[in-house]
Every structure is written in C-alpha cells, then in structure tokens.
Amino acid sequence: MSPVELFSQPFMQRALIAALLTGLAAPAIGTFLVQRRLALMGDGIGHVAVTGVALGLATQTSPLWTAVLVAVLGAVLIEIIRERGQTNGDVALALLFYGGLAGGIFISGLAGESAAALNRYLFGSLTTISPQDVLVTMVLAIAVVGLCVGLAPQLFAVAQDQEFARVAGLRVRTYNVLVAVLAAVSVTVAMRTVGLLLVSALMVVPVATAQQLTRSFRTTLGAAMVLGTLASVGGLVAATFASYEVTVAPGPTIVLLALAGYAVAWPIGIWLRHRARLREPFASGQAAPEHDACGEHPHAHGPGCGHLAVPHDDHVDYVHDGHRHAVHGAHYDEH
C-alpha cells in the first residue's frame, strides 16, 4: 500500500484527527498542572482511569465514558486530599496511582478480559479508534482547549498566587476543581493516542520544552500546544512510515519525539539564559568611585568590535578580560 493510499484510509484519518486534538489539549491543561507543580497529576489520573477502562470492559459499556467518569472522580479526590492535607499532594497521588492500576487489573481479571484488551488503553492504539470514539474525543478535546484558553487569565491567577486570587474575588476552589476535571478529561482523550501509562508525557514534556525558550506564560501555553501537536501528528506519521519495515506503535513514537524536542531545546535554553544574564544591565551607581582611566588601549570599542556591550546607566560598558570599559572622551574609563 502506498503512503497516499494508507493516509486516505478512514481509520488513518480518524487516527490523525485524534492525534491532532490530543496534541492540542494535553499540553494546554498540562501547562496549568506544571505551573502548580503537579506535573505528575496526569500520571496519577491515568492510573486511576485504568480502573474506569476495566469497569467499562467488564460491564460491556463504552470504556471511554467509564474512564472519563472514574478519572474525574479520581482527579477531584486528588484535589480534595491536596486541599485538606498539609502535604503537597504527592502522597495522595501515590495512593491513587497504585489503587487505580491494581483496581483496573483486578477488575479486568475478574471479568475474564484478555490482557490485550486492556493493553490497547494502557499503551494506546490510535489505529483502532471507532467513529463514535473520534466524535467523543473531538468534543471533549475542543472543550478542554476552549476552557483552558478562554479561562487562561483566571486559571493563571489562581495558580500563580492563590491568596491574591481569593482576595480578588475569584472562586479559587471552583477553578482548582475545574483544572482537576479538565486534566481527567484530557487524560481520557489522550488514552487512545499515547495510552494511559504515557499520557502524562504529552501533558508535561511539550510544556517543559516550551519553557526552555519562553519568558511569559502565554507564549509557554501557545508554544506547548504547537509542540504537542507537532509531536503527536509527527509521531503518528513517523510510526506509519516506519511500519513498512518494522512494528512501531504510534504512542511511544509520539512520546519519544516529544522528548527529542526537549533534548534539542534544553541546551538552547541554557545558552539563552546564559546570554540574558551576561547582557543584564549593570546596576546604576556602580562606577569606580574615582576617575580611573585605563592606559593605552589597543583597540577602539564600538558596535561589532566583538566585545560584549552592556547598558550601564546612560552609557554602555564594553566587557573584556574581566574589565568594564566605558568611553570617556578620547580614552576609556574602568567602570
């Protein structure tokens, strides 16, 4: 089958739509989770959702809906434990991690389900999505993206400074629960794409990549959504082409592609921060107390002379060999 034929197959087009929407929705809510330092919450919800999937398989109902239901319950529970307890929520997460995973495997065993059925949800199976599932995925993903972007100012304020948000009259608890519910929904949306065990990667890795290169929240949110989409659609396409030669699952390919993006962005981020620190203007009033002219100077500083020019009060200091030279008439002063 040629690539063109393959991509015009209905199952492939469904897979592409699902990948595109997952790639948008997961990093959108993931940004708010990372901002709250709850990067692993997606993973916790993913484990809880395993129980939901197993319940759906056992009762012959749609695993997608039972997963949404159980994941939302789990997410709200995590939020309540986090709010009530004085801990920062990692113990709550751990409890739900293992409870959810054990419950799921236990129930699917009771129901006599094969491991393969559960596996489709644990590791994703983009190419076996039914038309109804695609429709549900689309609706849920668009809802997640719409709420994340539309309520971004409120969600940002609540996560940035909870006490200020409360005094500003925002319903902090409602927004906290909303984030938990949205996280749960996007976990179930992403469950068929990358699988419940890898879902957190798509929520966190694009965000981590984006914030290497950004200085503001909105650009981080936007860049994470772009990177997530690139990774999920790119991963699917790459896996499809690779499948001519070997067996390649789309889910892990997507995650590995996202991680590759991080590996590229990380050194760039380090370099950018280093550069920004060097170019930070010198604090005012730090000139040498007395006029300190430097002796013979072998070369004329200027734009493009190769030495770092850093703003200092109303002039520019040229940095070289640990000195700061500022132009003073025909010579240079040590600053």
Place this chain on the structure above:
Amino acid sequence: MTDSVAVEVEDVSVALGGRPVLRGIDLAVHPGDFMALMGANGSGKSTLVRAMVGLRPLVGGRVRLFGTPLDEYDDWCRIGYVPQRATAGSGIPASVWEVVAAGRLTRRRLLRPLSRADRAVIDDALEVVGLADRRRDAVTNLSGGQQQRVLIARALAGEPELFFLDEPTAGVDLPNQQVLADTLGQLKERGATIVLVAHELGPLAPLVDRAVVLRDGRVAYDGAALLDHEVHQPWFAEPHTHHHHHERPAADHVPQVSSPVDRPRGEG
C-alpha cells in the same frame, strides 16, 4: 453601618492551629487613613491583615469592609491586596506584564478579552512602580525589591480604593524602599486608604499618619505615627510598667559552662 468606615474590626479573635494568635482586636480604618500595623515578629500583625481580607477564619468577632460583613462582601474590586512576597516562583515563567494584568481580573468579566481601558490601566500601574521597561521580563529575573513592586502594580491594576500591604519593605534594599515610598505617596495623594504591615517603616515613616502596635495578639497602641525605635523599645506598651526605663541587662543565672581546655574569657 454606613460607608464612612473602610474597615471595621470588632472584637476579632483568630487562632492558628488551635493556638490563639489574635485576641479581642477592635479597630476602625477610615477612608483616607494611612495606617501602619506594627509590632514584633509573631505579634499577629500579618494575621490581622489576612483576617481583614478573609484569608484567615475568625474564631470570634466581626470584620466589615465598607460596612458589609466579610461573609457577604463581594465588591472585591475596591480592595487591593499585596501579599508578602512569595519566594518560590511557579513552575512556568510569567512575565511582569502578565502578573500585573492578573490584578485587573477583579474588574473583568469571564471570557472577555482585555479592553483598551484595561490595557491603559495596566500600563499606568507599571509606570507608577517604575517597571514599564521590564514588562516583558520574567518575574523571576527581577530583584526582590522589584518583585515587590510588581505585586504592588498588580494591586493597582484593579484600581482599588483600599490597599492592604503585608510587609512590603521586608528584605527590600534602601533604593527600592524609596521607590516603594514614592509609589505609596502617590496612592495617598489620590485619596487611597492604606493599611500597611511593617516591622520597620524606614522611608515610609513620613507617610504614616496612624500607627497601631500589636503585642502578643492584642492592640498595645493606637494613635499618632511612631518612629521605628519607639515601637521596638523593650518597655513599649508593656502593661503595668511605669516607664522607668533603666537599661539593666537581664541577669542570667545560668552557670557558665566551659571545658578545661577553654581559655577563660579575656585571655590570650
């Protein structure tokens, strides 16, 4: 109750983890007041401000904001709260402009983009604290004093009439304290009511027209502005003292412990 009292605190008690921190506080802040809440560390001054804005539940008593009991109060755009600077940043970078714009949420409707007027107010708030040129920078790249000014700009962006500032000068260097004082001076001129928690007033001292000193969770002094050194005198507002301030060092009866190889003090 009329609107003539901005904040009314009546017999307020607050407990933290079961321990009483504030006991029977009575206080009224009038519109246009510039009040400094002072006292030693642990005297309950921050807790009192947090109780006034509803961040600490009351064990007893009542707080009214503009005549409305705190439970029913919902006119939050009249309040500007400047919390103590959080040292830990959040997981995602946030620009100065974004943090200040968050203060405008008190006056924005859900799902509406910022209007031109909103943007103008945010720009003005950045201008007042002198950070207009740093608006694109990440907040975490600013110095402590500059971060404090960002938090004040955030409160300003909501155009409130009543400000609560929790230790705005703590850990802030003198030049930044001066900028803070200038900013608060401008607010005072605009007719804002200001409640300020401070351990030391520093350059803010000339602005304060009323001082309230807390001691062990009670109001120990309420009256004209005080100088820093007056508040922190050991005898200040101590009940049952008659202000004979002999500076006798506290005698300690603990025997001196030293090991045989220690040289006695003053030798060698």
